[in-house]
Amino acid sequence: MTGLELRRIGLAIGGTTLIRDLSLTIPPRAIVTVMGPSGSGKSSLLAYIGGYLAPAFAASGRVLLNGADITRLPPHRRRAGILFQDALLFPHMSVGANLGFGLRPGGSRAERRARIAAALREAELEGFADRDPATLSGGQRARVALMRTLLSEPAVLLLDEPFARLDADLRQRFRQFVFDHARARDLPMLLVTHDAADAAAAGGPLVRLPHG
Numbered sequence: 314m315t316g317l318e319l320r321r322i323g324l325a326i327g328g329t330t331l332i333r334d335l336s337l338t339i340p341p342r343a344i345v346t347v348m349g350p351s352g353s354g355k356s357s358l359l360a361y362i363g364g365y366l367a368p369a370f371a372a373s374g375r376v377l378l379n380g381a382d383i384t385r386l387p388p389h390r391r392r393a394g395i396l397f398q399d400a401l402l403f404p405h406m407s408v409g410a411n412l413g414f415g416l417r418p419g420g421s422r423a424e425r426r427a428r429i430a431a432a433l434r435e436a437e438l439e440g441f442a443d444r445d446p447a448t449l450s451g452g453q454r455a456r457v458a459l460m461r462t463l464l465s466e467p468a469v470l471l472l473d474e475p476f477a478r479l480d481a482d483l484r485q486r487f488r489q490f491v492f493d494h495a496r497a498r499d500l501p502m503l504l505v506t507h508d509a510a511d512a513a514a515a516g517g518p519l520v521r522l523p524h525g
Contacts, residue, residue, distance in 0.1 A: 320377065325372075415463075
């Protein structure tokens with residue numbers, strides 16, 4: 314089975330059950346959206362998939378990626394890329410160095426520079442390698458964050474409300490930019506949001522979490 318598969322995921326904290334017996338399958342290039350109010354467990358679900366769920370949570374269920382059970386693997390071995398609300402670029406690094414941080418180990422210096430340059434072209438940011446991230450617009454920062462994630466060669470893309478801080482016009486354009494680039498790499502996508510417009514744009518199955 315290729316893609317992301319969740320089998321009977323359960324999440325609870327402090328005696329409160331947030332998610333119970335959630336199962337879903339996301340094939341390559343597809344998007345499943347999880348919606349719910351703050352505190353319903355949306356971001357915690359992504360944290361469980363990515364392997365960085367806080368110890369305070371009780372969790373159960375299995376996570377499979379391209380047929381392999383990754384439930385017990387450390388985060389760096391799961392190949393789960395994630396985008397957050399904030400771009401989270403390193404302020405002490407140039408744009409190019411931020412992108413280079415996403416590259417997996419290996420390859421010559423020239424090969425790594427070529428991959429960074431290609432990512433900048435793909436993001437329509439040619440010539441920005443030496444720029445300070447603080448000089449970028451919100452949309453430019455978001456594109457750099459996406460390309461850094463994609464350079465790590467993930468096998469799934471987790472989207473933790475990455476469009477929430479953008480204005481309406483930019484949100485629509487960046488949302489399509491993310492979906493198009495992930496689909497070009499055959500990635501399954503799991504989007505969590507409280508915005509119905511995000512769910513409509515994703516166009517795939519919708520899961521609603523009731524708790525808040």
